[in-house]
Amino acid sequence: MARPIQDTILLLGDSLTSRQDVPNSLQARFCEAYRRTMDVANRGLGGYNTRFYVPLLDEMLLRQGEPGSRIRLVTIWFGANDAVLRTSPTQQHVPIPEYTSNLTAIFRALTSPKSSYSVAHQDVPLNIILITPPPLYPEMMTDEAFKSQRKVNVTEEYREAVLHVGQEWKAKAVASQKNCRIETVDLWDKILEEAGGQGEGLRDYLTDGLHLTTKGYDVLWKDIHRILKTDFAGRGIDPDDMEFSIADWSRVDYSDPTSAQKSLRPPYRR
Numbered sequence: 291m292a293r294p295i296q297d298t299i300l301l302l303g304d305s306l307t308s309r310q311d312v313p314n315s316l317q318a319r320f321c322e323a324y325r326r327t328m329d330v331a332n333r334g335l336g337g338y339n340t341r342f343y344v345p346l347l348d349e350m351l352l353r354q355g356e357p358g359s360r361i362r363l364v365t366i367w368f369g370a371n372d373a374v375l376r377t378s379p380t381q382q383h384v385p386i387p388e389y390t391s392n393l394t395a396i397f398r399a400l401t402s403p404k405s406s407y408s409v410a411h412q413d414v415p416l417n418i419i420l421i422t423p424p425p426l427y428p429e430m431m432t433d434e435a436f437k438s439q440r441k442v443n444v445t446e447e448y449r450e451a452v453l454h455v456g457q458e459w460k461a462k463a464v465a466s467q468k469n470c471r472i473e474t475v476d477l478w479d480k481i482l483e484e485a486g487g488q489g490e491g492l493r494d495y496l497t498d499g500l501h502l503t504t505k506g507y508d509v510l511w512k513d514i515h516r517i518l519k520t521d522f523a524g525r526g527i528d529p530d531d532m533e534f535s536i537a538d539w540s541r542v543d544y545s546d547p548t549s550a551q552k553s554l555r556p557p558y559r560r
Contacts, residue, residue, distance in 0.1 A: 294359035295537040295554060297414070300350075302343070302396065302526045303367035306501060314504045319511045323529040326536070328362060339371040339384045340392030341548065344481050350383045351407040361409045362417065365514075366396055368498060369423035369448040373514025378439040386451050393420075393455045401470050403464065414524045415525045419514060420456040422449040422478045424506060425485075427492040430499035440500070464484070464551070472522050484509050518537040520526050 293554030299320055301307050307316055320330045333350050337341065352358045373385035379531070384392070400409055400418065409416065426445050431437035463470045485491035492499075495506035518528060524531075538555035 294329070295321060295504070296326075296359065296362050299332050300361050301330065301332045301334055301365050301367075302350075302373050303334045303365065303421075304338050305334065305336035305401075306365065306370060307365070308332060308336050309334070309501065312497065312502065312507065313502055314511075315392050316367075316510065317512075317531045319507065320456045323515075324532070326534040327529070327532040328527075328535075337371060337380075337382065338368075339374075339382050339388055340368050340396075341372075341384045344366065344392050346405075347396065351399060351409055352412055353406055354408045354473060356408060358408070360412045360414050362414060364400060364409075364416070364418045365421060366393065366403075366418065367421040368393070369445070372405060373423060373445040373448040374439045375441065375444065380439060382439075387445060389448060390451050390455055393452070394474060395458075397455075397472075399460050400467060401459075401466075401468065408468050415527075417522050417525060417527060418459075418470070419473065419517060420452060420459075420474045421510070422452040422474070422476050423498075424477050424496070424502060425482050425488065427488075427496050427499045427500075430493060432498075437499070439453045446478065449476070459557065471522055471525065473517045475517070477513075478559050479509055480509050480513055481539045482507060
């Protein structure tokens with residue numbers, strides 16, 4: 291395993307997070323914005339819902355006391371699969387009360403004083419961005435089986451659940467006075483606004499009626515970038531204000547190559 295030399299951005303979610311077949315995906319945006327300043331760990335799992343995902347937190351998060359990099363930013367993006375209809379043969383459906391409970395379990399793992407994970411007890415600010423599912427456009431779904439598993443009004447209920455959970459946990463973070471901040475991206479609303487509502491305009495933002503095009507990821511990144519620059523300002527994660535973890539080549543002493551190693555930013559300097 292590679293030695294950690296910089297802090298980490300952790301992406302939790304389903305295929306909307308994991309996929310790399312569309313230019314300027316979520317991971318690609320983060321990798322470019324935080325090039326040589328933070329590592330980006332993509333833990334998106336295609337097809338997963340929150341019921342499948344929560345048990346895996348034990349495999350993804352360091353236990354308190356285990357050595358490893360610190361997590362500075364987390365994105366949480368679920369709902370597209372949880373919202374699959376109960377009658378679907380894929381058995382991905384998660385009822386909204388359980389979906390809400392699972393999102394709460396993720397927040398507790400990341401922030402609770404009783405959490406067994408190191409991320410909840412680290413000495414640097416933690417920042418969390420919760421993301422709603424994007425809108426659907428069934429007219430683009432050419433596979434009838436795929437189309438029959440989802441309904442716009444049902445997925446919108448999961449979007450509303452995300453907004454409620456985000457509001458609740460944002461208030462808890464403020465009240466606790468912990469060094470944690472939580473914001474929510476209403477991607478459903480943002481894309482509909484850009485597309486001119488529920489209609490043909492969505493074709494520019496969705497590849498298949500569900501997954502995002504580059505233009506769809508543009509809308510997401512625009513709001514994430516706004517949050518980084520405003521709501522999370524002064525918390526050490528503005529991508530435009532961060533120095534390289536290891537000095538630029540032009541600052542390495544030609545007569546002393548070890549000066550590059552000496553330039554490594556704390557806390558990872560040995």
